[in-house]
Amino acid sequence: MSDDDVLLRARGLTKTFGDFTAVDGIDVEVRRGEAFGFLGPNGAGKSSTMRMIGCVSPASGGELRILGLDPASDGPAIRARLGVCPQKDILDEDLSVEDNLHVYGRFFGLSRSEVRERTTALLDFAQLTERRHDRVEPLSGGMKRRLTIARSLINNPEVLLLDEPTTGLDPQARHVLWDRLFRLKRQGVTLIITTHYMDEAEQLCDRLVVMDKGRIVAQGSPRGLIEEHSTREVLELRFDPDEQAGHLDALADVGERVEVLPDRVLVYTADGDAALATVHARGIRPVSSLVRRSTLEDVFLHLTGRTLVD
Numbered sequence: 637m638s639d640d641d642v643l644l645r646a647r648g649l650t651k652t653f654g655d656f657t658a659v660d661g662i663d664v665e666v667r668r669g670e671a672f673g674f675l676g677p678n679g680a681g682k683s684s685t686m687r688m689i690g691c692v693s694p695a696s697g698g699e700l701r702i703l704g705l706d707p708a709s710d711g712p713a714i715r716a717r718l719g720v721c722p723q724k725d726i727l728d729e730d731l732s733v734e735d736n737l738h739v740y741g742r743f744f745g746l747s748r749s750e751v752r753e754r755t756t757a758l759l760d761f762a763q764l765t766e767r768r769h770d771r772v773e774p775l776s777g778g779m780k781r782r783l784t785i786a787r788s789l790i791n792n793p794e795v796l797l798l799d800e801p802t803t804g805l806d807p808q809a810r811h812v813l814w815d816r817l818f819r820l821k822r823q824g825v826t827l828i829i830t831t832h833y834m835d836e837a838e839q840l841c842d843r844l845v846v847m848d849k850g851r852i853v854a855q856g857s858p859r860g861l862i863e864e865h866s867t868r869e870v871l872e873l874r875f876d877p878d879e880q881a882g883h884l885d886a887l888a889d890v891g892e893r894v895e896v897l898p899d900r901v902l903v904y905t906a907d908g909d910a911a912l913a914t915v916h917a918r919g920i921r922p923v924s925s926l927v928r929r930s931t932l933e934d935v936f937l938h939l940t941g942r943t944l945v946d
């Protein structure tokens with residue numbers, strides 16, 4: 637990859653808080669125009685990484701270059717070309733929808749006419765044109781999130797940082813938001829996203845790193861990671877809680893691998909239906925069974941022995 641294609645390069649990037657290491661020497665490369673994800677559970681170090689990329693928190697060690705610039709010396713120049721959408725909406729709830737955009741535009745030093753032009757375009761992008769004169773406070777969670785994203789785009793950034801963009805949203809609001817993010821990507825904006833939702837990482841990201849306890853445990857495309865670290869299908873079996881342990885020996889060789897969770901047994905296999913037939917042939921009767929495709933959740937479980945969401 638040529639240097640022109642690399643939007644962000646981190647080598648041995650580290651963040652410590654006193655004796656505690658939140659980000660432990662990670663190597664990452666983000667290409668221009670892609671949607672790049674940091675997937676990991678709470679506490680993995682995703683937000684700490686994002687704050688270093690957003691030039692709001694200095695790195696404790698390692699190297700970081702964004703748009704070819706060094707955050708330690710070129711923070712304001714980088715920030716002028718970034719959009720930052722934080723985990724929590726920090727909107728002015730007493731102002732109208734459009735005034736939230738106006739205030740932010742003026743803060744970025746845009747002229748009055750630039751602010752008006754950007755506001756019209758961003759209200760349309762966020763599907764909030766009809767609500768432009770309404771106060772923010774009574775808007776739905778999904779609308780507030782879209783307004784926060786619109787606001788972070790006021791300076792027409794080349795890169796948008798999104799920290800857990802859909803946490804707390806219902807499924808429909810999440811899909812509307814994903815659709816807006818796809819649109820931005822088509823317009824050439826590079827997206828850097830943290831998430832602990834495996835479906836979000838799979839839907840949105842071209843490539844991602846899986847983080848755990850400050851380290852990168854795997855990286856690649858969603859499909860590539862699943863192919864490398866899991867099987868094509870998974871058979872999920874649920875038993876009466878008292879009976880699960882008694883079936884584990886008989887299930888051990890049904891698939892390529894078995895993972896045991898407190899409330900279910902996961903059998904990893906290329907053919908879930910064939911595995912289920914074997915289970916039945918052995919006289920094992922689960923309370924319920926489900927055959928599904930492997931996901932990034934299975935990748936995380938395989939690599940760390942834990943689930944993404946507690």
Ligand SMILES: Nc1ncnc2c1ncn2[C@@H]1O[C@H](COP(=O)(O)OP(=O)(O)OP(=O)(O)O)[C@@H](O)[C@H]1O
Pocket residue numbers: 653656657658676677678679680681682683684685800
């Ligand atoms: N300012 C701070 N001082 C001390 N410890 C911190 C600070 N910020 C984060 N940490 C710790 O660093 C670790 C990583 O936190 P971080 O917020 O980066 O994780 P995360 O993957 O983004 O999780 P979440 O989704 O919960 O924010 C956590 O154990 C957290 O408690």
